[in-house]
Amino acid sequence: MGDKKTVIVTGGAGLIGPSLIELLLPKYRVISLDNYFIGSEKNHIDGAEYIKGHTKDIESLLGGETPAIIFHLGEYSRVEQSFNDLELVWESNVAGTFRVLQYWKKRKCKIVYAGSSTKFSDGGLGRDQSPYAWMKASNTELVKNYGEWFGLPFAITYFYNGYGPRELADGPYASVLGRFKKQYASGKPITVVAPGHQRRNFTHVDDLARGLSMVGERGQGDEYGIGSPESFTMLEIAEMFGGEIEMLPERKGNRLESVVDTSRVEKEFGWKPQHTVREYIESLKTQKRK
């Protein structure tokens, strides 16, 4: 372990966590705290330490650590499903996050919170459109207030639709690109939730993780949006795969528009996305042809 500073990544075994851990490892000792609700051991990165547990228990599980930074990613992360999982979302994103904030306050280190761009979608109405969006938006305010009430360093990021090789393709928590990818690979129609013209700024996890690590190193305060400037409707994404498209009924909580604002990460750190969703889909098609 040497003289490396310690960094805690909650949710280190999920989608974005592993890409972040890869970037942090050369410089830091990295500890992940994940309860494996969605996360998987398959996502473990050599060299990181993995603790299994709920964020509610962070003090008892990681009480002996004095991290330089906490990247708080370990929350329930699904929009539409959050209506059915209310208790689970509350336990993770309210009760669990409160304990993470108390842990932060006690250690007086820096926290980086993984907020959601749903706070800004549909002209700001997005924050109230689902239990997930509301709790994520409230947490950005809670983190900011904690920072100001107790004089603690913090930075808040807002991610736009992450995708990448570790996205979930199966089960009730499959991500939309994960689902499309699997349908395409098995020659089935791509199922698009109506109305189909809902717009998303799909952003590669490596671009999200790079922005996140820059904010961890140098960011301070609120409003670090990290997202690709290109937006596509869900029908346009489905069409990129080609083949048959099947429409599914509309679902509650499904925002229509998102407006991306990455001005802080661009101005302060020169962040720019290095990937596009079109290239990613093309690479999946090439893999299938081989």
Ligand SMILES: NC(=O)c1ccc[n+]([C@@H]2O[C@H](COP(=O)([O-])OP(=O)(O)OC[C@H]3O[C@@H](n4cnc5c(N)ncnc54)[C@H](O)[C@@H]3O)[C@@H](O)[C@H]2O)c1
């Ligand atoms: N991926 C996106 O498009 C996106 C967009 C906006 C915000 N975010 C936020 O960024 C963070 C990371 O996103 P992701 O896509 O990697 O999500 P993810 O669901 O793939 O990863 C989150 C990880 O946290 C773990 N976890 C959940 N609740 C926990 C708890 N109470 N205690 C310990 N571990 C817990 C899960 O098992 C999972 O491994 C999340 O907080 C999410 O809300 C993601």
